[in-house]
Amino acid sequence: MPVLVITGTGTEVGKTVTTAAVAAVALAAGRSVAVLKPAQTGVGPRECGDADEVARLAGTLTTRELGRFPEPLAPATAARRAGLAPVRPQEVADAAGKLAADHDLVLVEGAGGLLVRLDDEGATLADVARLLDAPVLVVAAAGLGTLNNTELTARELRRQGLDFTGVVIGSWPDSPDLAMRCNLADLPEVSGGPLLGAIPAGAGARDPLDFRAGAAAWLAAPLGGTWDAHAFTAAHPA
Numbered sequence: 001m002p003v004l005v006i007t008g009t010g011t012e013v014g015k016t017v018t019t020a021a022v023a024a025v026a027l028a029a030g031r032s033v034a035v036l037k038p039a040q041t042g043v044g045p046r047e048c049g050d051a052d053e054v055a056r057l058a059g060t061l062t063t064r065e066l067g068r069f070p071e072p073l074a075p076a077t078a079a080r081r082a083g084l085a086p087v088r089p090q091e092v093a094d095a096a097g098k099l100a101a102d103h104d105l106v107l108v109e110g111a112g113g114l115l116v117r118l119d120d121e122g123a124t125l126a127d128v129a130r131l132l133d134a135p136v137l138v139v140a141a142a143g144l145g146t147l148n149n150t151e152l153t154a155r156e157l158r159r160q161g162l163d164f165t166g167v168v169i170g171s172w173p174d175s176p177d178l179a180m181r182c183n184l185a186d187l188p189e190v191s192g193g194p195l196l197g198a199i200p201a202g203a204g205a206r207d208p209l210d211f212r213a214g215a216a217a218w219l220a221a222p223l224g225g226t227w228d229a230h231a232f233t234a235a236h237p238a
Contacts, residue, residue: 002008002100004165007110007125009149012171015139016050017204019109022137024060024215031104034062037091038128039079039111039118042072042183050109055084056057057204057211062103065090068079076117086119093131100202108134114153125159135163137196137223139170140187144179152193165222182234195229196220218227 022112023033040049041214048056056151067087069078079086080168092108099106108123110125111118114136117124129136136157150167157164167187173180188195203211219225 003096003106003108003132004126005108005110005129005132005134005136006139007114007136007153008139008170009113009141009153010145011112012189013139013141014168014199015109016053017057017199017226018137018139018168018170018197019050019107020054020057020204020211021199021215021218022223023054023061023105023107025219026105026210026213027059027061028216029224032061032102033058034064034099034103034106036062036092036096036099036106036108037065038067038095038108038125039075039087040065040068041075041078041092041111043068044070053204054107054109057208058215059208059212062099064095064099065102066095068222075111078118080120088119089123089127091129092128096128096132096134108132112139113149126156126162130160135165136193137165138167138193140167142169142172142176142183142198145185146185150187151190154193157233158192164191164193166194166220167191168197168199168219168223169195170199171201171203172198175221178238181236181238184229185238187230194220194222195221197227198232210230
């Protein structure tokens with residue numbers, strides 16, 4: 001899995017902290033890692049973006065952005081309003097391919113959900129995954145409403161013939177409510193893919209050394225970790 005595309009069921013579901021966890025586990029296993037953020041929105045020229053945050057949490061890795069747009073909007077809209085050229089899927093695929101030549105793992109973190117537009121022609125992260133022939137990991141919210149959003153994302157991945165790796169819950173609270181506990185069983189059912197991890201709420205605010213030490217316990221074996229979906233679900237009965 002030299003390239004993994006990471007998308008979400010929407011905004012603020014924990015894509016960046018999940019990307020950091022995947023990167024931290026890979027780095028701990030001795031793999032070289034690059035993180036590619038095709039379009040960073042809502043961040044000024046000298047501010048830290050998502051790729052920088054991944055590096056802060058995970059450790060020494062290569063980061064690259066292809067486009068940075070100041071307003072917190074969808075990439076196509078943000079680029080248009082800024083009078084800047086949008087990021088095109090082929091540009092992303094070319095950059096990821098070059099990074100893959102020198103790294104064991106390249107993580108491509110999208111903006112928002114799978115179908116958020118990169119340009120005014122309607123290109124999306126799904127087009128990037130197709131060009132790269134790369135698997136797609138979906139980061140989902142824990143609570144009420146996540147089943148619909150996750151199923152829609154998984155259906156679209158399959159409709160487009162893309163490789164759907166599974167689902168990671170991007171923020172799992174200390175005291176999950178009934179809907180969250182039920183979703184542990186329901187997310188694999190509605191998505192048709194495995195549950196591959198649950199990131200503790202607030203993990204991104206941890207000390208980086210603590211984050212790196214804990215990351216393997218938050219992710220399942222296909223992502224290099226030790227997390228077990230059956231045991232986790234059993235520990236949080238509905």
